[in-house]
Amino acid sequence: MAAPTDFVMRCHPGIVGKNPSLGLKNQVLGVVPLIGTAGGVPCNGRKLESRAKSRVEAVAEVGVKGLKSYEVKVETGMDAVAEKELREKGFMGMRKTKLVCTIGPACCSLEDLEKLAMGGMNVARLNMCHNTREWHRDVIRRIKWLNLDKGFCVSVMIDTEGSQIHVVDHGAPFSLKAEEGSVWVFTAQKFEGSRPFTVRANYEGFSEGIMVGDELVIDGGMASFEVVEKMGSDLRCKCTDPGLLLPRAKLSFWRDGQLSYHGLPTLSAKDWEDIDFGVSEGVDFIAMSFVNDADSVKNLKNYLSTKSSKSIKVLAKIETSESLHKLKEIVEASDGVMVARGDLGVEVPLEQIPTVQEEVTHICRELNKPVIIASQLLESMIEYPTPTRAEVADVTEAVRQYADAMMLSGESAIGLHGQKALSVLQMVSSRMESWSRVENRQSFLQQGQLGVSLHDRISEEICNSAVKMANKLGVDAIFVYTKHGEMASLLSRNRPNPPIFAFTNDNCTRMALTLQWGVIPLLVELSDDMEANIARTIDLIKMQGMAKIGDCVLIVSDLTPTGATPAAFQSLMVKTIS
Numbered sequence: 001m002a003a004p005t006d007f008v009m010r011c012h013p014g015i016v017g018k019n020p021s022l023g024l025k026n027q028v029l030g031v032v033p034l035i036g037t038a039g040g041v042p043c044n045g046r047k048l049e050s051r052a053k054s055r056v057e058a059v060a061e062v063g064v065k066g067l068k069s070y071e072v073k074v075e076t077g078m079d080a081v082a083e084k085e086l087r088e089k090g091f092m093g094m095r096k097t098k099l100v101c102t103i104g105p106a107c108c109s110l111e112d113l114e115k116l117a118m119g120g121m122n123v124a125r126l127n128m129c130h131n132t133r134e135w136h137r138d139v140i141r142r143i144k145w146l147n148l149d150k151g152f153c154v155s156v157m158i159d160t161e162g163s164q165i166h167v168v169d170h171g172a173p174f175s176l177k178a179e180e181g182s183v184w185v186f187t188a189q190k191f192e193g194s195r196p197f198t199v200r201a202n203y204e205g206f207s208e209g210i211m212v213g214d215e216l217v218i219d220g221g222m223a224s225f226e227v228v229e230k231m232g233s234d235l236r237c238k239c240t241d242p243g244l245l246l247p248r249a250k251l252s253f254w255r256d257g258q259l260s261y262h263g264l265p266t267l268s269a270k271d272w273e274d275i276d277f278g279v280s281e282g283v284d285f286i287a288m289s290f291v292n293d294a295d296s297v298k299n300l301k302n303y304l305s306t307k308s309s310k311s312i313k314v315l316a317k318i319e320t321s322e323s324l325h326k327l328k329e330i331v332e333a334s335d336g337v338m339v340a341r342g343d344l345g346v347e348v349p350l351e352q353i354p355t356v357q358e359e360v361t362h363i364c365r366e367l368n369k370p371v372i373i374a375s376q377l378l379e380s381m382i383e384y385p386t387p388t389r390a391e392v393a394d395v396t397e398a399v400r401q402y403a404d405a406m407m408l409s410g411e412s413a414i415g416l417h418g419q420k421a422l423s424v425l426q427m428v429s430s431r432m433e434s435w436s437r438v439e440n441r442q443s444f445l446q447q448g449q450l451g452v453s454l455h456d457r458i459s460e461e462i463c464n465s466a467v468k469m470a471n472k473l474g475v476d477a478i479f480v481y482t483k484h485g486e487m488a489s490l491l492s493r494n495r496p497n498p499p500i501f502a503f504t505n506d507n508c509t510r511m512a513l514t515l516q517w518g519v520i521p522l523l524v525e526l527s528d529d530m531e532a533n534i535a536r537t538i539d540l541i542k543m544q545g546m547a548k549i550g551d552c553v554l555i556v557s558d559l560t561p562t563g564a565t566p567a568a569f570q571s572l573m574v575k576t577i578s
């Protein structure tokens with residue numbers, strides 16, 4: 001992994017390897033900040049934590065005090081939170097729907113991040129629209145540190161700002177009321193002090209092509225104006241539908257029921273800098289805002305491969321009306337999708353959002369790409385300690401649709417009850433998932449074939465059959481051994497009743513699988529000897545008291561011994577733990 005300059009010490013494998021508590025072979029997990037003094041790292045007795053502590057001491061021993069970060073090597077099995085859940089609830093009680101939390105000022109301390117991780121956060125999202133890169137860097141490093149120190153498996157996603165016309169200054173720190181008939185000037189020019197009824201937009205060309213009589217809609221309907229005069233590039237607008245102007249309110253222009261296209265690029269110069277920042281900090285996902293077509297996604301993916309960061313997954317955010325005409329090709333081009341209902345509601349009528357959500361979720365499942373449902377799931381909890389009944393129904397619906405993940409935005413970033421909001425997602429998803437199983441509402445999608453090559457088609461058929469078998473036999477868990485996560489995701493696509501334990505020796509695969517429905521990724525050493533892999537991993541689970549004699553697991557593998565032909569080594573078997 002590319003490491004930030006200046007502060008990095010690469011821990012020599014020889015030095016780490018000499019420590020007796022470090023296990024067989026160590027995996028590079030990444031660069032994490034050194035917090036506090038080396039000896040003072042808390043350790044609550046978990047094996048992994050004591051290992052991490054030994055590592056920190058090993059680093060200290062070679063005299064790197066004062067450095068802010070170092071590279072750590074560790075082999076880990078299951079993450080601490082999945083392990084706890086398995087102990088408490090058993091295989092079938094494990095939550096399948098993944099949870100994403102937006103990190104903001106209300107939850108960015110080490111303590112708060114730890115609480116979110118303990119509460120089930122699978123992915124931490126950093127919205128690059130807000131705050132400084134230094135702030136984001138600190139948060140990323142805290143998360144990586146917690147993963148190492150506490151044995152969590154929380155992935156990091158950055159979310160690009162993208163180009164969109166929005167308010168940068170309307171003369172007040174909070175919201176302003178626009179009264180019916182009041183006249184406002186919208187401008188892109190900077191001005192000193194405050195001018196009443198004047199709103200500054202972020203983009204100089206915001207009024208290009210706009211004509212007198214066009215409608216200006218604020219935040220998808222918070223307030224509306226009619227353009228009454230063009231004064232150079234400024235617009236004089238009369239409020240026709242009174243409402244609120246928030247500090248970063250989004251502006252959209254309409255004529256004859258059609259949105260006027262502003263032609264801004266999907267990725268701005270700032271976005272490219274943020275992407276480079278994400279690459280250098282070793283993030284796991286980049287969520288791309290305002291994707292309009294597949295080419296922009298392909299472009300970013302190509303860029304990442306030139307930077308040797310192919311393992312960073314690119315998620316396309318569906319939030320423009322244009323993208324809705326090209327859904328399949330966008331989904332196909334990306335590694336996953338976010339239904340970004342916030343901005344989507346600015347560009348399409350609100351009543352269309354539920355059907356768009358269902359359609360996108362369905363396409364993603366068909367094409368086997370993870371999908372996140374985002375925005376306003378528990379909006380009222382930004383202020384209130386309980387959700388509305390309608391919000392609970394919305395969350396339930398996302399789980400019923402078998403979305404891979406649900407996301408908190410302001411609820412965690414600035415809300416008063418972020419942890420509680422996360423526990424609401426947790427409880428509602430567990431309840432709906434178990435209801436779906438008990439009622440046997442499991443519907444097998446009429447899935448089209450994905451693979452083209454014989455090898456891929458065999459993998460796909462093995463996974464389809466494996467899930468049918470697992471459900472019919474009522475096995476406790478599915479174990480899959482996988483290098484790139486392909487088989488794990490093909491199993492997940494069938495939404496099986498038991499959890500999928502995905503054993504991989506590639507940390508990037510492990511971090512990418514955090515977003516996939518029902519998959520618990522584990523980082524382990526894997527050899528060419530499949531029997532040995534199975535024996536070792538069953539022992540690992542058994543030794544930690546997480547499985548007992550008589551538990552039944554269905555085993556799937558796509559590991560190919562070095563130098564062998566792939567297709568010959570795909571396998572499926574059922575094993576009772578003895």
Ligand SMILES: Nc1ncnc2c1ncn2[C@@H]1O[C@H](COP(=O)(O)OP(=O)(O)O)[C@@H](O)[C@H]1O
Pocket residue numbers: 102103104105127129130131342409410411413414
């Ligand atoms: N890193 C951050 N720093 C400060 N505030 C943030 C940060 N991330 C999110 N927020 C706040 O949380 C709110 C909700 O987050 P989000 O939905 O991601 O952004 P937006 O409202 O811009 O779409 C934002 O409007 C912003 O006020």
Ligand SMILES: C=C(OP(=O)(O)O)C(=O)O
Pocket residue numbers: 127129159289319339340341342343344374375409
């Ligand atoms: C998730 C979204 O994007 P952002 O919060 O970046 O506007 C959205 O619009 O719903």
Ligand SMILES: [K+]
Pocket residue numbers: 127128129159160161162289
């Ligand atoms: K964003």
Ligand SMILES: [Mg+2]
Pocket residue numbers: 289319340342343344
């Ligand atoms: Mg958005």
